[in-house]
Amino acid sequence: MSQDEHQKIAEFYNNIYYRELGNAHMCPSRHAVQLAQRLGISPGLKLLDVACGSGNWLAAAAQRGADVSGIDISERAIAVCRRRLPDGHFYTGVAEQLPFDNHTFDLVSCLGSLEHFLDQPKALKEMRRVAKPDARLLILVPNSDFLTYRLGLYRGTQQQAVRETIRSLNEWQALLADAGLEVMQRWKDLHILSRNWIIRPPYYFIPLRLIQALSLTVWPLSWQYQVYHLCQLRSS
Numbered sequence: 290m291s292q293d294e295h296q297k298i299a300e301f302y303n304n305i306y307y308r309e310l311g312n313a314h315m316c317p318s319r320h321a322v323q324l325a326q327r328l329g330i331s332p333g334l335k336l337l338d339v340a341c342g343s344g345n346w347l348a349a350a351a352q353r354g355a356d357v358s359g360i361d362i363s364e365r366a367i368a369v370c371r372r373r374l375p376d377g378h379f380y381t382g383v384a385e386q387l388p389f390d391n392h393t394f395d396l397v398s399c400l401g402s403l404e405h406f407l408d409q410p411k412a413l414k415e416m417r418r419v420a421k422p423d424a425r426l427l428i429l430v431p432n433s434d435f436l437t438y439r440l441g442l443y444r445g446t447q448q449q450a451v452r453e454t455i456r457s458l459n460e461w462q463a464l465l466a467d468a469g470l471e472v473m474q475r476w477k478d479l480h481i482l483s484r485n486w487i488i489r490p491p492y493y494f495i496p497l498r499l500i501q502a503l504s505l506t507v508w509p510l511s512w513q514y515q516v517y518h519l520c521q522l523r524s525s
Contacts, residue, residue, distance in 0.1 A: 294407055299364070302362055302366065306363070307343070315373075316348070318483070320479075321346045325346075325352070326353075328427070328519075330349075332353070333355075334395045335356045336356065336357050337393070338359045338360075338400070339384045339398070339399040339402065339416060340361055340362070340384060340400075341367075342361060344366075344370035344379075346400060347374060351374055357374060357378070358379070359378075360379070360380045362381070364381050385406065385415060386415065393419050393420075395423075396424060396427065397416045397425075397427070398426070401429050401430075401431075404430055404431055404455060405454075410464065410467060413470065424522065425473075425521060426470060426519075426520040426521070429516070429517050431456075432461075432515065432516055433457045434458065434512065435514045462518070469523050471521050472520050474518075476516070476519075477505060477516065479502075479505055481505065482506070
């Protein structure tokens with residue numbers, strides 16, 4: 290891992306992945322709002338989102354009164370967060386070196402991003418470091434046993450261009466354990482059950498997207514595309 294490697298990744302997100310970043314004042318997605326409800330986000334809760342992107346999840350948490358902070362490797366994404374959530378605290382940087390004091394946050398999240406980090410064990414240990422002793426950590430990661438992936442019908446995301454590590458759920462759980470985290474609960478990510486995900490170009494894929502979205506609701510956890518892991522700090 291080097292500064293040059295991180296710089297290449299930052300350029301990808303600034304110039305390609307977030308090139309057409311939308312309106313900074315958009316409302317959070319329904320899925321993000323439901324996630325905030327599920328986690329019981331309440332006023333005054335200190336939340337850090339690692340690889341926060343344009344702040345969709347943080348906007349949902351802020352609506353419920355959370356004190357939100359975010360860090361992302363993309364300056365473009367962080368600029369959007371600052372316009373969207375002027376009361377939040379945002380930093381451009383990498384997950385392997387978080388600019389926060391020990392034991393700062395009640396909830397640390399990393400949603401759909403851990404698989405793209407250069408040093409995933411170090412990033413997890415940093416998240417653990419900045420979490421309070423009684424904090425929760427919410428990690429969303431892809432599953433190598435995703436049925437569509439195993440059948441060769443899905444090859445990964447656009448972010449494969451820089452890095453994408455896809456592990457089985459057992460492998461992810463072992464990685465979390467090595468970082469000193471204990472998984473309390475796991476559940477399906479069903480964010481694709483939305484009109485915006487299903488009805489978009491190329492339109493000839495709409496039937497396939499609809500079938501996949503509906504299938505995820507009945508498939509077991511082991512076949513899911515992405516899975517949430519709600520963790521706590523493991524006592525030594």
